[in-house]
Amino acid sequence: MVSKAYLLSVFSIWHIQNIVLAGIILLILGLLVYMLSYMYFKSVYDKKFDKWSLISDLLIRKAVFYDDEEESEGDSAIPVTARAEKLMDNKHFRKLLINEIMSAKRSITGISADNLKHLYVQLGLDKYALGNLSSGRWYIRAKAIQELTIMSMHEFVDQLCLYADDKNDLVRMEAQSALIQFNGFDGLHFLDTVTYPISNWQQIKLLQQLSHLPPANIDMTQWFKSDNSSVIIFTLKLARIYQRFDLYYDIVSCLDHPDPLVRYEAIHCLNEIYTDETSDDFISRFLGEILKNQLAMIKVMETVGTEKDVLFLLDLLNHENDEIKIGAARALVQSNKDGMVSLEKYSKESNDSINEIVMHIKGEVAA
Amino acid sequence: MKILVAEDDQLMIKMLEFRLKKDGHDVVITNDGRAAVQKLDDFQPDLVITDIMMPYLSGLEVVSAVKKRYPTGTPVIILSGMGQENVVLEAFQLGADDYMTKPFSPNELSVRVRRFEAPLVK
Amino acid sequence: MSWQTFILHFFTYGILLYSIILLICYVLIGAFSISETRSYLHKNSFTDYRMLASSTETPSMSILAPAYNEGANIIENVRSLLSLHYNNLEVIIINDGSKDDSLEKLIRAYDLYKVDFFVNQQIKTKPVRGVYKSYNPVYRKLIVVDKVNGGKADALNVGVNIAKNDYFVCIDVDCVLEQDSLLKLAKPFLESTNQRVIAAGGVVRIANSCEIEGGRLVKVNLPKQFLPRIQTLEYIRAFLLSRMAWTKLNGLLLISGAFGAFDREIVINCGGYNTNTVGEDMELVVRMRRYMEERDEPYKVAFIPDPLCWTEAPSTFKILGRQRNRWTRGTIETLRFHKVMLFNPRYGILGMLSYPYWLFFEFMAPIIEFFGTIGMIIYCFTYAVNWSAIMIIVGVLCMGILYSIFAIMMEVLTYNQYRGRKDILRLVGVAILEPFVFHPFVVWSAIRGNIDLLRKHNSWGEMTRTGLATEKKAS
Numbered sequence: 001m002v003s004k005a006y007l008l009s010v011f012s013i014w015h016i017q018n019i020v021l022a023g024i025i026l027l028i029l030g031l032l033v034y035m036l037s038y039m040y041f042k043s044v045y046d047k048k049f050d051k052w053s054l055i056s057d058l059l060i061r062k063a064v065f066y067d068d069e070e071e072s073e074g075d076s077a078i079p080v081t082a083r084a085e086k087l088m089d090n091k092h093f094r095k096l097l098i099n100e101i102m103s104a105k106r107s108i109t110g111i112s113a114d115n116l117k118h119l120y121v122q123l124g125l126d127k128y129a130l131g132n133l134s135s136g137r138w139y140i141r142a143k144a145i146q147e148l149t150i151m152s153m154h155e156f157v158d159q160l161c162l163y164a165d166d167k168n169d170l171v172r173m174e175a176q177s178a179l180i181q182f183n184g185f186d187g188l189h190f191l192d193t194v195t196y197p198i199s200n201w202q203q204i205k206l207l208q209q210l211s212h213l214p215p216a217n218i219d220m221t222q223w224f225k226s227d228n229s230s231v232i233i234f235t236l237k238l239a240r241i242y243q244r245f246d247l248y249y250d251i252v253s254c255l256d257h258p259d260p261l262v263r264y265e266a267i268h269c270l271n272e273i274y275t276d277e278t279s280d281d282f283i284s285r286f287l288g289e290i291l292k293n294q295l296a297m298i299k300v301m302e303t304v305g306t307e308k309d310v311l312f313l314l315d316l317l318n319h320e321n322d323e324i325k326i327g328a329a330r331a332l333v334q335s336n337k338d339g340m341v342s343l344e345k346y347s348k349e350s351n352d353s354i355n356e357i358v359m360h361i362k363g364e365v366a367a
Numbered sequence: 368m369k370i371l372v373a374e375d376d377q378l379m380i381k382m383l384e385f386r387l388k389k390d391g392h393d394v395v396i397t398n399d400g401r402a403a404v405q406k407l408d409d410f411q412p413d414l415v416i417t418d419i420m421m422p423y424l425s426g427l428e429v430v431s432a433v434k435k436r437y438p439t440g441t442p443v444i445i446l447s448g449m450g451q452e453n454v455v456l457e458a459f460q461l462g463a464d465d466y467m468t469k470p471f472s473p474n475e476l477s478v479r480v481r482r483f484e485a486p487l488v489k
Numbered sequence: 490m491s492w493q494t495f496i497l498h499f500f501t502y503g504i505l506l507y508s509i510i511l512l513i514c515y516v517l518i519g520a521f522s523i524s525e526t527r528s529y530l531h532k533n534s535f536t537d538y539r540m541l542a543s544s545t546e547t548p549s550m551s552i553l554a555p556a557y558n559e560g561a562n563i564i565e566n567v568r569s570l571l572s573l574h575y576n577n578l579e580v581i582i583i584n585d586g587s588k589d590d591s592l593e594k595l596i597r598a599y600d601l602y603k604v605d606f607f608v609n610q611q612i613k614t615k616p617v618r619g620v621y622k623s624y625n626p627v628y629r630k631l632i633v634v635d636k637v638n639g640g641k642a643d644a645l646n647v648g649v650n651i652a653k654n655d656y657f658v659c660i661d662v663d664c665v666l667e668q669d670s671l672l673k674l675a676k677p678f679l680e681s682t683n684q685r686v687i688a689a690g691g692v693v694r695i696a697n698s699c700e701i702e703g704g705r706l707v708k709v710n711l712p713k714q715f716l717p718r719i720q721t722l723e724y725i726r727a728f729l730l731s732r733m734a735w736t737k738l739n740g741l742l743l744i745s746g747a748f749g750a751f752d753r754e755i756v757i758n759c760g761g762y763n764t765n766t767v768g769e770d771m772e773l774v775v776r777m778r779r780y781m782e783e784r785d786e787p788y789k790v791a792f793i794p795d796p797l798c799w800t801e802a803p804s805t806f807k808i809l810g811r812q813r814n815r816w817t818r819g820t821i822e823t824l825r826f827h828k829v830m831l832f833n834p835r836y837g838i839l840g841m842l843s844y845p846y847w848l849f850f851e852f853m854a855p856i857i858e859f860f861g862t863i864g865m866i867i868y869c870f871t872y873a874v875n876w877s878a879i880m881i882i883v884g885v886l887c888m889g890i891l892y893s894i895f896a897i898m899m900e901v902l903t904y905n906q907y908r909g910r911k912d913i914l915r916l917v918g919v920a921i922l923e924p925f926v927f928h929p930f931v932v933w934s935a936i937r938g939n940i941d942l943l944r945k946h947n948s949w950g951e952m953t954r955t956g957l958a959t960e961k962k963a964s
Binding site: 016017020024025026030031032035036039040043106129138139142143146170173196197198199200201203205207208230237292294297311322323326353356357359360362363367 | 531532534535537540543544546547548604605606607610611622676678679680681682690715754757790879881883884887888890891894895897898901902910913917
């Protein structure tokens with residue numbers, strides 16, 4: 001009995017094994033063949049790409065320096081060789097050309113940049129991008145939006161703004177950038193309705209775009225009331241960078257927001273926009289704050305602190321946390337011309353660790 | 368005028384080279400900060416145009432190297448994507464003579480370069 | 490049933506079961522890795538890192554580079570760190586009580602002077618002898634710390650104490666970084682909206698035989714020597730497949746000590762690097778994750794598949810053996826410190842998947858392989874050659890090769906660092922040789938690690954206990 005069962009089991013394992021083993025070996029061979037043929041085709045394409053990139057380089061250079069070569073006026077077409085014209089039907093060449101045009105457009109401005117747009121439209125590349133807007137794949141849609149934005153195709157702005165609250169994050173980001181690119185500060189009105197959070201990355205990008213534009217005084221008060229924390233954070237950044245003193249009370253009200261990140265940004269914002277009372281606003285909320293925000297408050301006290309805060313800061317030198325002690329000492333020295341004197345006086349009356357902190361602060365001031 | 372360009376972006380190089388040569392300048396391109404500093408003695412440029420973010424040595428270090436070597440002459444134009452206040456201030460503190468941010472206008476660059484040419488003509 | 494047949498069954502079915510689970514793991518890792526890599530590459534094609542470099546709103550970062558007797562190249566290495574593309578940066582070099590003239594060289598080359606500096610001991614460390622800064626404004630980002638020798642973890646803790654910025658990046662000072670590596674590493678921290686990113690790791694690649702000039706990678710070559718070459722394959726497999734897949738699941742446990750970025754606040758709250766383990770890099774990530782899980786805060790450990798950091802791999806069996814021995818001990822120590830998490834649903838993916846995977850496959854695989862092979866050999870000699878078990882072993886070997894070749898394919902399809910068909914065929918050759926030449930040695934080194942740890946247990950039991958005590962306090 002035992003030996004029969006044993007034989008049977010070994011037999012069946014034996015069988016399955018052979019099949020599995022053969023399968024694995026076949027897979028190995030299959031992968032190898034796939035990889036090698038991929039490399040072969042890629043090397044063929046790479047050679048082609050080198051040729052193509054020469055053609056597209058030439059085309060771009062012609063466009064960039066078009067005006068000063070032939071003093072012709074306005075609408076005349078940029079000369080395109082028959083060979084390049086023919087290549088335009090090739091999807092891969094188009095992709096390469098578009099990428100090069102876009103990176104050139106990104107790094108230059110002025111007439112040369114206008115000429116690049118001219119070339120882009122003349123070759124009908126905008127039509128392809130428009131078609132891609134309705135693609136089923138998010139990255140194709142996002143790419144199309146990005147392309148039309150970089151090429152400054154103002155005429156499509158209404159279509160692009162439909163995507164500003166899209167559920168895909170990259171589509172959304174590109175559409176929001178497009179709005180700023182085309183409508184400047186007015187483009188920010190997508191903040192009225194946006195429901196998805198705006199990542200820090202996107203905020204940096206939008207601020208960067210705005211920094212190239214002349215500042216405009218737009219109404220931002222309603223964004224402080226947004227349910228979307230990231231909208232409030234972004235608004236606080238805008239207020240800080242564009243020195244919006246008129247929003248002072250809105251900013252202070254954010255110190256009581258339930259989200260600690262909003263409160264942090266508000267503290268940071270008050271470093272630029274402050275009054276005599278700002279430090280009182282901090283002091284009254286100090287004990288209720290989380291450590292990170294307490295440290296931020298002390299840091300901002302360096303700028304907003306006044307004589308009346310000396311006692312508060314001296315008191316913090318007894319705090320259990322060394323980080324807070326250092327910050328308080330620094331704030332004392334930075335916010336008051338007599339700060340160093342009171343700090344030294346205090347340190348004489350107390351323990352060693354304060355002494356080290358005082359030396360540290362002195363070193364910083366000297367540097 | 369002999370211009371030394373330090374820039375690591377190929378596309379920018381092409382555009383700068385084309386534009387400056389068209390304006391009749393003698394242009395030498397280097398792809399990083401270290402190569403630019405090494406080229407100084409060899410080429411004796413009348414003007415240096417440099418990016419900031421580059422391999423080996425940053426553009427700021429190129430500025431201080433140029434200013435150390437030629438305390439009076441050889442202006443440096445910085446052409447960088449970095450437009451932050453602290454970077455611009457630092458560049459001028461180190462002795463940079465002009466600062467342009469990317470995206471830049473080739474026509475504007477051409478005019479700014481010409482400004483440094485004037486005393487030579489006199 | 491006689492005991493012989495029992496052993497036979499135990500071996501055949503046991504090994505069969507283990508291989509089937511392993512196969513499933515491989516397939517899943519492959520699938521997850523493909524999906525994560527695709528989505529990363531698509532997303533990345535929209536990223537303009539220059540934008541980040543030229544912004545004032547970037548998060549601040551501190552580079553922590555511990556150096557011990559690195560005098561030979563330290564000037565150049567520091568220079569290349571200073572030339573990294575990142576605006577809001579400080580570079581902290583920690584001289585961990587070097588016996589050579591590293592510090593003097595740095596002082597001379599960078600015009601340093603000693604500053605009065607109060608080191609806030611948020612994490613307890615060995616004493617700091619001095620903090621240095623440069624007179625030259627070009628080097629204002631540089632801080633050099635001189636401290637009493639205390640090992641890598643201790644040096645990093647000093648760096649964490651001194652760093653002022655939101656995030657810190659720990660690196661090995663002899664690593665070669667790509668110029669935009671910090672920009673790329675900063676991105677995951679900025680991208681996430683609903684989870685706090687507590688750490689981000691980058692790919693480490695093998696720099697042997699590559700052309701390096703002035704602390705910068707000029708040309709990538711496939712290593713000419715056998716051991717580094719095989720490790721190239723190993724690293725591709727680990728980084729492109731395994732870590733990518735674990736990132737997809739948000740279950741990544743290890744960020745290479747050679748290159749990773751961390752949220753400083755959380756590291757301090759966790760108590761910093763553990764000085765009582767040789768695997769301080771893995772231990773920290775596990776502890777940070779555990780900390781976040783215990784506080785029920787949504788978090789993520791991110792990973793960037795771009796090749797950002799290049800390092801010299803050991804090229805002799807002696808050094809390699811020592812390295813693997815250390816890795817094994819690090820893994821075991823980490824797993825032991827955090828054993829409460831095993832199959833503990835309170836820790837989510839971490840307890841139910843990541844930890845068990847490390848226990849059963851990273852830690853136990855060499856042991857099972859070792860005893861399985863020995864058992865097989867003894868059985869074959871004393872009784873009869875058991876073909877069915879041998880076939881299973883051949884199958885497992887082939888599976889390993891398949892997995893390696895799949896990894897090479899991923900490399901070709903994504904970053905393709907080793908151009909040229911010859912190099913790829915060489916890698917394939919290495920993939921086929923590996924199970925016979927390299928793998929047994931790695932298994933043996935792991936076994937030695939186990940033995941060393943057991944011995945240490947007996948002789949240094951005291952110290953291990955204090956290790957566990959600090960652990961409890963930290964979490």
